[in-house]
Amino acid sequence: MQDRGYDDSDSKNEHGPRLVRAAEYVRMSTDHQKYSTENQADAIRHYAATRGIEIVRTYADAGKSGLKIEGRDALKRLIDDVQTGAADFTMILVYDISRWGRFQDADESAYYEYICKRAGIAVLYCAEQFENDGSPVSTIVKGVKRAMAGEYSRELSTKVFAGQGRLIEKGYRQGGPAGFGLRRTLIDESGTTKGVLTRGEHKSIQTDRVILTPGPDDEIAVVRSVYAAFVHDELSEREIADDLNSRGILTDLGRAWTRGTVHQMLINGKYVGDNVWNRQSFKLKKKRVRNDPEMWIRSPGAFEAIVEHDLFDAAQAIIGARSFRLSDADMIEALREVYQTKGILSGIIIDECEGLPSSSAYSSRFGSLLRAYSLVCQTAFKRDPRSASKRDPLFRI
Template identity: 50%
Template sequence: MRTTGGADQPGADAPLRRAATYSRMSTEHQNYSLEHQRIKFHAFAAANALTITRQYVDHGKSGLNLKGRAGLQSLLADVTSEPDFDVILVYDVSRWGRFQDVDESAYYEYVCRRAGIPVLYCAEPFANDNTAISSILKALKRLMAAEFSRELSAKVFAAQCNFVALGFKPGGTPGYGLRRVLVNCDGQFKQILPAGERKSQKSDRVLFAIGPPDEVAVIKKIFQWYVELGLGYTRIAAMLNSCGIVDERGRPWTRYLVRHVLTSEKYIGNIVFNRSSNKLKARTIRNPPEMWIRNEGAFRASVPAAAFRAAEQLRIRRCQHHSSLELLAMLHQLQARHGCVSGLLINAAPELPSAQTFRYRFGSLTEAYRQAGVVTAAHAQYERSRRRLYDTRAFLASEIARYAMLAGGKAEPTAICSCFLVNDSVVLQLQVARAHRYAPDRLRWRIPILRDRQVDFVLAPIMDEGNEQAIGYYLLPAGLFDKDYVIIRSERRLDFQAHAFPSLAAVFGL
């Protein structure tokens, strides 16, 4: 005689078998609550002479795949080692999983059965006894569980498309310079949703709105720097960080955040949905533009559409792939037009990719000039000295921290490039000064002073004539000078003798 759930009624004197339970609930709004499943497990165990010794739970986990389901993974691991239970209780087939490949669901049950641990479905109207009818019904239930997820996915996607067409926000964070506005079912304003908060009523909807004026000004500045000044993502991020501006989460800017701002149509008031898909937990794929769901002018724009389109065209031109021969021909044309070539001229030419593209392709600008036949001795010398200055700056940056520690203090890098916070009170700026010959026997060194970054002192190592190594160090108080730079001439170095040191160690009193 078969009992509810499919187990045979044991005899009165039969020993209690040990049972493990597995329960899963993907959302709080389901009828399959964990408490409902627990009650069913205990009722089934009492009716079938079972004692529950283990409980495996996946709370808030989808049944579409095994990833992230720590409860089921732990159960399978225990089954294949030395389990301390004799049977596994599951509410129904759908709680075991809604795998889109029904063979996957059958395989995990087979793993348990192969280890001698049967799986009993407590709420199913058939016994899981490996008979033909049981196998047919389980296969049908697995198909129904998978099809339920597919149908629900299609319904949710259709609803999201309708919401986008109505101007509602489809989901996700709003982004820098934007906010989420909560409205009721009649479209009346309720509140601005802070980060991390969600709507409390199903009938409420969320709209986009532009953020505070200071953030909108930053968005406009990013487009201006990119379109009008031709700056790249990394340079723009560095400039924002140097001004102490952080993103919407309080983090420093990166090239990827800048690129997101420049490519997101949210900033011209458009809502674009379905640019990528990972339905039913499948691999994320990028959809072609004809599959995108677009609502243009859904809310007020942060930047003019013309600026956004100009940035888009500039990005396409910069990202266009050119062969090495085409790049070399561009350098020839640039030299023919200006009589010389340089990184500044390359970046200023709108029809050319950035100078960084030439560096990536040929290893350096000097090598690109050499292969194009436009290299000069001055080019080669400048490139070598530029590399040495870069290496010197990196070396001295590490030495500053070391010498500060030896002197009993500390020097920590700040978010501003080449600046250090010494003893939590003084901002020190490192500026390696290149040597320039301006007369047959005279050199000069130009030292920038970044006043807008609230620098207290400038540490300026001056290089020798070949820009091979530092020949002296100057510690200059930033507030002592009226201009944004200081020029030290070889014949007048005594004018700065009060600020001169023979070595970096001497700067720290060592």
């Protein structure tokens, strides 16, 4: 929150009555420049100047999505000031309804406005073609505008997802670290290599693309040795991890190897050059979920392979066979024991447990990890898993 430092004397005209004190709220995510916080503030000040309003507070959320209130610290401070009586203004000026938020539930947008209204503080939308005066017409129009703001984000999400999917199919990398033994390489629109991106570095030109390329020879040798040890020497992921750690070899994140990190290397198709995307979804800032394999978007042979396909396929066969001898009931019982021990379940936790089928095996056997979790819930608590609270750690996948 920015305090403009006005006192009561500032709110009086030299020859006129006291000006109405107001706070302005501005927000920008990655929208077009016309929605920059500076341009919003200019429009709000013009609106205020023509109506005898003095802006005494600024609450600004720069670079924040309007999909939810989480992460929007300025809006949360604004609501808190209103609720605690700390607000020294009687109205809030916002550029338009979409800047207040693109909440997927229009009632959530209305709820935060109602909190202000209940405290005697009006919310005014400066660029909208209606007065927020509580009249039937303004109420109807405002409701439609709130729904439109949310729908804009849904449509944009669909378009972005489709565009990213097409880029995956063309063999371009969409986010995420390269992984041990691989590197992210930047190319221009003609396919000419521009350089290797370091960790945390991103492309700056929209038409540039990122592909995966083989990393240093010593890392490639480690990757191949992991597959060979697993397939030919019949070592477990835990034994391979212990061997790597004893030799002082660290992961691409500079950490010690675990059963889970070795397992992830063994099941990731990027090592045979496949471009795979949409393993997880985090659409519209909702809960992150693991998608079923049939929802993954794949582009086989998009990158240069560093592991032979026969070796990779053999590793998948071994991993799949480990759960083949177990019945559905045995797998669920084993997962239930992990849940009782750990208190939560996730793909990473499953992959780290010695003697437990992999997360991919559970997903393949039961259709999805969430389905397996729900069966554990039924077994453990004898109730419908749909009745579980959203905060139930069982569903933190």
